[in-house]
Amino acid sequence: MPEIPLVPAHWRFPAHPTSVRQARQAVAATLPRALHPHLGDDLGLLTSELVTNAIRHGARSEDENLIELVLWPADGHYWLAVSDPGTGNPVLTHPPADSEHGRGLLLVDTLATTWTVRPRPVRGTSVIAGFSFRRGG
Structure with missing residues (x-):
């Protein structure tokens, strides 16, 4: 008999700056404690960046x-999907060193x-x- 997968965690937040912290906290609270040392910081950073x-x-x-x-966990990974109602297509860019914006997808690509x-x-x-993780902690 196949292993029954976990039900994905799902949240909705208003498009407001206070939602960034709330989203990061929700993801951190859902991630199993044993995976925090492996994924916690990276997943938190990318949650903040993608929600922003x-x-x-x-x-x-x-x-x-x-x-x-x-x-949700699947196939040795934790998957994070951040969705919005916009029609734009985010694109990986390489902004100049003195730019204050434009590095969000660079972080995603790196981490x-x-x-x-x-x-x-x-x-x-x-x-x-x-985000790949080691089974068993």
Whole structure:
């Protein structure tokens, strides 16, 4: 009989700066304690970065300003998807050294094992990042 997977953790936050901290805390509270030394800092940093980007670039009008997060384990990875209602397509850039913005996807590319940007089935965009972990802690 196949192993039954865990139900993914799912949250919705308003497109407001206070949601960045709330999202980071929700992800940290959900990650098994044994994985905190391996994934906690990287997953927290990328949660903050991706939620910030979703708020800045993906939220459009008052009735569409929800940022969604999904966190789930599968295939030796923890997967984080951050989605927003925007239609833009995030692109990896290499900003000049003196630039104060534009490094979010560079962080994702450096810290995640793999990542992608996908359109959502109805409306919006998701950035999905996978973080490998060692089974058993």
